[in-house]
Amino acid sequence: MRPILKRIYLDHNATTPLHPLVLKAMLPYLERDFGNPSSLHRFGRKVRASMDEAREKVASLIGAKSEEIIFTSSGTESNNLALKGIVEANRKRGNHIITSSIEHPAVLNVCKYLSQHGCRVTYLPVDRYGLINSEDVRKAITKKTILVSIMHANNEMGTIQPLREIGRIIKEANSKRPNRVYFHTDAVQSVEKIKVNVNKLKVDLLSLSGHKLYGPKGIGALYIRKGVRISSLLQGGEHEYNLRAGTENIPGIIGLGKACKIASRERIKEEKKLLKLSERLYQGIREKIPDIRLNGHPKKRLPGTLNISFESVEGEALLLALDLEGIAVSIGSACTSGSPEPSHVLLALGLSYEEAYTSLRFSLGRENTKEEINYVIQILPSIVKRIRGISAIGRKK
Amino acid sequence: MVDYWSLYSKKVIDHFQYPRNVGEIKNPSGVGRVGSPVCGDIMELQIKVEKKRIKGKTEKIITDAKFRTFGCGAAIATSSMITEMVKGKKINEALKISNKAVAEALDGLPAIKMHCSALAEDALKAAIDDYLRRESSRTKKNANYHEQRRTNE
Numbered sequence: 001m002r003p004i005l006k007r008i009y010l011d012h013n014a015t016t017p018l019h020p021l022v023l024k025a026m027l028p029y030l031e032r033d034f035g036n037p038s039s040l041h042r043f044g045r046k047v048r049a050s051m052d053e054a055r056e057k058v059a060s061l062i063g064a065k066s067e068e069i070i071f072t073s074s075g076t077e078s079n080n081l082a083l084k085g086i087v088e089a090n091r092k093r094g095n096h097i098i099t100s101s102i103e104h105p106a107v108l109n110v111c112k113y114l115s116q117h118g119c120r121v122t123y124l125p126v127d128r129y130g131l132i133n134s135e136d137v138r139k140a141i142t143k144k145t146i147l148v149s150i151m152h153a154n155n156e157m158g159t160i161q162p163l164r165e166i167g168r169i170i171k172e173a174n175s176k177r178p179n180r181v182y183f184h185t186d187a188v189q190s191v192e193k194i195k196v197n198v199n200k201l202k203v204d205l206l207s208l209s210g211h212k213l214y215g216p217k218g219i220g221a222l223y224i225r226k227g228v229r230i231s232s233l234l235q236g237g238e239h240e241y242n243l244r245a246g247t248e249n250i251p252g253i254i255g256l257g258k259a260c261k262i263a264s265r266e267r268i269k270e271e272k273k274l275l276k277l278s279e280r281l282y283q284g285i286r287e288k289i290p291d292i293r294l295n296g297h298p299k300k301r302l303p304g305t306l307n308i309s310f311e312s313v314e315g316e317a318l319l320l321a322l323d324l325e326g327i328a329v330s331i332g333s334a335c336t337s338g339s340p341e342p343s344h345v346l347l348a349l350g351l352s353y354e355e356a357y358t359s360l361r362f363s364l365g366r367e368n369t370k371e372e373i374n375y376v377i378q379i380l381p382s383i384v385k386r387i388r389g390i391s392a393i394g395r396k397k
Numbered sequence: 398m399v400d401y402w403s404l405y406s407k408k409v410i411d412h413f414q415y416p417r418n419v420g421e422i423k424n425p426s427g428v429g430r431v432g433s434p435v436c437g438d439i440m441e442l443q444i445k446v447e448k449k450r451i452k453g454k455t456e457k458i459i460t461d462a463k464f465r466t467f468g469c470g471a472a473i474a475t476s477s478m479i480t481e482m483v484k485g486k487k488i489n490e491a492l493k494i495s496n497k498a499v500a501e502a503l504d505g506l507p508a509i510k511m512h513c514s515a516l517a518e519d520a521l522k523a524a525i526d527d528y529l530r531r532e533s534s535r536t537k538k539n540a541n542y543h544e545q546r547r548t549n550e
Contacts, residue, residue, distance in 0.1 A: 320405075
């Protein structure tokens with residue numbers, strides 16, 4: 001068997017490697033500092049103090065107060081808590097939710113569930129760049145609306161939504177009504193990659209996830225603005241301000257805190273680097289490979305995300321060919337790979353099935369280098385050409 | 398041996414990386430195009446059928462097969478494999494090639510990829526059907542021609 005020469009990871013929107021400093025910060029809590037933060041003795045108190053510090057670091061990254069951060073097990077749980085928790089606590093005030101058609105399944109499927117349990121859900125369309133028209137939000141709000149949930153940046157194509165505008169519209173609507181419409185955003189993809197500030201974005205709830213920002217898996221957080229009426233999903237102990245029962249995942253929390261601390265310090269530098277690298281990759285592909293298109297917004301996009309359709313090249317075949325060269329990319333979102341449906345996001349953009357099946361996502365991250373990108377640009381054209389040579393559609397042979 | 402991508406066998410990878418019989422046949426005897434953009438897989442299989450005398454009997458033998466496929470690695474590998482399997486086969490033997498046989502010839506496919514081999518089987522059947530249809534319309538034309546001549550005489 002041919003050895004793998006390269007190990008180039010371009011799938012950071014799926015997950016990121018653990019930052020070495022994060023691992024270092026976590027290790028004591030897997031060994032010596034094992035206490036339960038609810039315990040009153042010093043074993044517990046030590047861990048409680050570290051947990052509070054971690055909470056402060058997470059809050060600081062997004063401009064929140066420490067007591068507004070709830071630790072969960074994942075971005076998915078954060079989204080579940082936000083949506084179901086708001087619906088549960090505000091049943092008497094209304095049952096209408098507004099979201100977009102391009103949300104992650106961790107929001108879309110919660111909405112689907114809620115629509116089977118007494119809620120009405122409006123799915124806003126997007127334009128061909130994947131942008132929501134904020135005026136659509138204004139038009140969709142009714143007396144019964146209790147929640148608007150719009151993702152910050154899309155996982156598949158990186159398009160960044162105009163959350164400030166939407167936040168302003170919701171604030172305006174709230175000034176004229178007795179019951180507040182809450183504003184939630186799934187910011188799992190944007191935190192650490194771009195500036196995320198809960199006050200600038202005017203959001204009441206925000207979901208984030210540890211493993212998307214060089215922290216560990218199995219840890220997430222939900223920001224809940226003070227005063228928001230929300231119920232817990234779990235019944236149990238009084239952990240996390242009564243909103244998330246269960247003994248805390250301390251190593252995960254410490255890891256998330258450290259990852260947020262690093263992000264606060266290095267985000268601006270990393271953002272610039274990523275933007276440069278992905279621009280290099282895009283220009284390289286554009287120059288060397290004919291008949292490609294960039295999906296998503298050309299400018300309002302995450303700095304490291306490139307979603308490209310290669311005409312008449314089926315995405316999964318291209319993924320496999322690149323994998324055999326040691327290059328990891330993805331098609332659609334990794335969670336839906338393996339199911340026969342193409343990306344609901346790309347279809348929502350108005351792409352044909354054929355175009356949706358020919359898309360590939362490159363998502364760059366911290367450890368990627370110029371040399372790696374050059375290597376990808378160097379070998380991709382011949383692979384695309386080879387698969388086009390086999391293809392039953394598109395270009396005339 | 399387990400590959401670093403254990404999803405596929407070495408044979409699948411080999412047929413994906415170096416597919417056999419890609420392209421078109423000049424004047425094919427039958428063409429089968431199956432799948433659709435909606436399901437994400439499209440396969441086109443072309444066959445050349447020649448009549449040969451074997452042990453005093455006229456047999457219809459598939460002498461060549463070519464394919465083009467838009468689809469995932471498994472779809473490309475199964476297309477490649479089935480073109481290899483049909484060559485030299487009699488029509489009625491080729492009709493017996495099941496998708497399971499194609500998958501087995503590739504040392505197996507993951508469960509979620511079995512539909513790819515089904516598509517390859519469908520493409521082959523469609524190509525043979527096409528051939529048989531062309532044959533019968535040609536025989537009919539011939540019959541009509543002879544009929545015509547008889548009446549004229």
